[in-house]
Amino acid sequence: MTEARGFSQAEFEARLAHAQAAMAREGLDGLLVTTHPDVYYFTGFLTGFWESPTRPWFVLLPQAGAPVAVIPGIGAALMKKTWITDIRTWASPDLADDGVSLLADTLKEAIGSGRIGIPDGHESHLRMPVADFERLKRECGAVTITGDRGIVRALRLVKSEAEIAKIANACAIAGRAFDRVGEVAGAGDPLASVFRRFQMLCLEEGADQVRYLAGGAGPYGYSDVISPASEEPLASGDCLMLDTGLTWDGYFCDYDRNFAIGKPDPLVRSAHERLIEATYCGFAAVRPGATAADLFHAMDKVLTGGEARTDNGRLGHGLGIQLTEWPSLIPADETALVPGMVLTLEPGIATRDGNMLVHEENIVVTENGARWLSPLQEPAIRVLAI
Amino acid sequence: MTEARGFSQAEFEARLAHAQAAMAREGLDGLLVTTHPDVYYFTGFLTGFWESPTRPWFVLLPQAGAPVAVIPGIGAALMKKTWITDIRTWASPDLADDGVSLLADTLKEAIGSGRIGIPDGHESHLRMPVADFERLKRECGAVTITGDRGIVRALRLVKSEAEIAKIANACAIAGRAFDRVGEVAGAGDPLASVFRRFQMLCLEEGADQVRYLAGGAGPYGYSDVISPASEEPLASGDCLMLDTGLTWDGYFCDYDRNFAIGKPDPLVRSAHERLIEATYCGFAAVRPGATAADLFHAMDKVLTGGEARTDNGRLGHGLGIQLTEWPSLIPADETALVPGMVLTLEPGIATRDGNMLVHEENIVVTENGARWLSPLQEPAIRVLAI
Numbered sequence: 001m002t003e004a005r006g007f008s009q010a011e012f013e014a015r016l017a018h019a020q021a022a023m024a025r026e027g028l029d030g031l032l033v034t035t036h037p038d039v040y041y042f043t044g045f046l047t048g049f050w051e052s053p054t055r056p057w058f059v060l061l062p063q064a065g066a067p068v069a070v071i072p073g074i075g076a077a078l079m080k081k082t083w084i085t086d087i088r089t090w091a092s093p094d095l096a097d098d099g100v101s102l103l104a105d106t107l108k109e110a111i112g113s114g115r116i117g118i119p120d121g122h123e124s125h126l127r128m129p130v131a132d133f134e135r136l137k138r139e140c141g142a143v144t145i146t147g148d149r150g151i152v153r154a155l156r157l158v159k160s161e162a163e164i165a166k167i168a169n170a171c172a173i174a175g176r177a178f179d180r181v182g183e184v185a186g187a188g189d190p191l192a193s194v195f196r197r198f199q200m201l202c203l204e205e206g207a208d209q210v211r212y213l214a215g216g217a218g219p220y221g222y223s224d225v226i227s228p229a230s231e232e233p234l235a236s237g238d239c240l241m242l243d244t245g246l247t248w249d250g251y252f253c254d255y256d257r258n259f260a261i262g263k264p265d266p267l268v269r270s271a272h273e274r275l276i277e278a279t280y281c282g283f284a285a286v287r288p289g290a291t292a293a294d295l296f297h298a299m300d301k302v303l304t305g306g307e308a309r310t311d312n313g314r315l316g317h318g319l320g321i322q323l324t325e326w327p328s329l330i331p332a333d334e335t336a337l338v339p340g341m342v343l344t345l346e347p348g349i350a351t352r353d354g355n356m357l358v359h360e361e362n363i364v365v366t367e368n369g370a371r372w373l374s375p376l377q378e379p380a381i382r383v384l385a386i
Numbered sequence: 387m388t389e390a391r392g393f394s395q396a397e398f399e400a401r402l403a404h405a406q407a408a409m410a411r412e413g414l415d416g417l418l419v420t421t422h423p424d425v426y427y428f429t430g431f432l433t434g435f436w437e438s439p440t441r442p443w444f445v446l447l448p449q450a451g452a453p454v455a456v457i458p459g460i461g462a463a464l465m466k467k468t469w470i471t472d473i474r475t476w477a478s479p480d481l482a483d484d485g486v487s488l489l490a491d492t493l494k495e496a497i498g499s500g501r502i503g504i505p506d507g508h509e510s511h512l513r514m515p516v517a518d519f520e521r522l523k524r525e526c527g528a529v530t531i532t533g534d535r536g537i538v539r540a541l542r543l544v545k546s547e548a549e550i551a552k553i554a555n556a557c558a559i560a561g562r563a564f565d566r567v568g569e570v571a572g573a574g575d576p577l578a579s580v581f582r583r584f585q586m587l588c589l590e591e592g593a594d595q596v597r598y599l600a601g602g603a604g605p606y607g608y609s610d611v612i613s614p615a616s617e618e619p620l621a622s623g624d625c626l627m628l629d630t631g632l633t634w635d636g637y638f639c640d641y642d643r644n645f646a647i648g649k650p651d652p653l654v655r656s657a658h659e660r661l662i663e664a665t666y667c668g669f670a671a672v673r674p675g676a677t678a679a680d681l682f683h684a685m686d687k688v689l690t691g692g693e694a695r696t697d698n699g700r701l702g703h704g705l706g707i708q709l710t711e712w713p714s715l716i717p718a719d720e721t722a723l724v725p726g727m728v729l730t731l732e733p734g735i736a737t738r739d740g741n742m743l744v745h746e747e748n749i750v751v752t753e754n755g756a757r758w759l760s761p762l763q764e765p766a767i768r769v770l771a772i
Binding site for chain 2: 046047048049051052053054072073074075077078081091092093094095096098118120121122123124125126127128129130131147192195196197199200203204206207208209210211212213214223224225226227228245310313314317322323324325328330332333
């Protein structure tokens, strides 16, 4: 199946209209976005070139009228392929003035003596040098730069059907790769080699890029899920976990699978069954109006009987253009679920000797509950032949 | 050949000592770093988990004494494997206080009423929410937060032998993949498929990750080098370019190769020869004390006769932990070359119909001149069988 790349112009117009309505409500005269996810969301400008930190990129969304891209000249040709028509460029890198005065002039022209919001809340950052931001504030005249009141977060939190289809496609690609892990992992294979070869499987199955791969292995699971892969070979009896965030057309999946190398230890087998049970309970708790915290508690009850500890993290989160997005499945996150939100359910459980097992699935909130985006894992842990 | 991963503790101690000496010179009582490259540089903390924007990470380097990591609890196990011993964690994500008060308390304790510098210049950004940064400034008492006076830039600009070895290994991996492009690219192959399969080659040859892949194809080159790959099939006579930034142990290579699909057009052939000549001239101009601008002019003389136009960019740049780093090979960059700087030489040349060819190699500045890190390309363009 070939999924369609890109988005319709109508979809970008709708995103802008929603942003503009929110700006009107919040008393903002514009929004300024600077990061890849925000720029892609509003313009469709998709490039791996963001990997280079050298140049800043700016898109201004006025409260009325069309967006304005203020970008390095090297991006003009690609930006012209999007729906954006007002594109202003400078010869970047410019060590004396890397877009700051052009942006200040654009803000003064578009915003006058108004207020412009930048995303400034949780999980955000401003992708420009701090010294340039200070200079911008000095040079943009009567324009006031303030926070965006969560407008961008609120918009990106709820995905369109087209966005969900891209995430679903990323999930399907990863699912096909997970089904082939036996080709690349077995007793004696160093974990680092498994990581490389699993990325190859993801690409062969259709990923544009494998931006994230984590994992671990050991007789009772793994002690840490963010370390790079070691050269340690897998051993018979190990539990191997691979957690991938691959992208397709700019959207991520983010889920994992556990594998027993040969016969699983009874402790690992039962831990895995409990994780799947917790995932199902999280899924069953999803409905519009339930909160991120509700999903946490539904899973935590299975995992710990309801201790509600969050030492090292959360039991899931949003995803989309980024590997992780708001909300967080933690007791303190009262974000109300809305159809179109895409979430991970990510329960973890301690086994022994400081080890744990983690399981993760991706879902979308629907009118009636939820729908799986990742191909559902059975309670029994997958077993790889030795 | 198996290269050694990681760095010796002595190397981290030397980096810290250099930073501390620079702080003393600049009247700073500490540095605060927040991004993956800066944190990796000073601590050795290497993880793909930075792909998640949710959590902020902080490392404080006091003007005297040991660094302090102020990080989410999920990172504690991995940080404990580094040379850092003072590790302070909080249960992140915390929607009410995601490390801000812990960081403020740490700054107050370590810096008192002193000045702490953050990287704030060209190519930098602050990886924390703007609202949290404002709060930090309010809550850190008598501590003054200011720019880092370019200290981090100056340190990272000059690579150690161990860093150079990692970049050289990344280059060697890419070189082996480029030698196999004929396996994945020929007339009729969609560019998107070539991109996926070339990434697989890079992984098979030993890359940890392929974080960047750009390219283009057409009869007279390509009009833009930052677009994603299209489904357009390669045609006989096309010139295909692939430009990769793969990583090994946290360090990038960044260079490209051009390929003729079948017999190259004479225009493409001569453009390629000119690019290689420009690259050689850039290489020949490298010596300690020469400037980034000198390398620009050495190449530009071959390319344009010395027009010194920089509409869309530069003729090379630094690289290391990031795909692109300071300096920029542009007329305005007077950065003096020092042994240990790793650079790309990246000349481009217009062909016709708005198309161009770009060539790129990676070099390191030595006591006497320069040394190639990427395997040198001959003047004749590589030809792939149709």
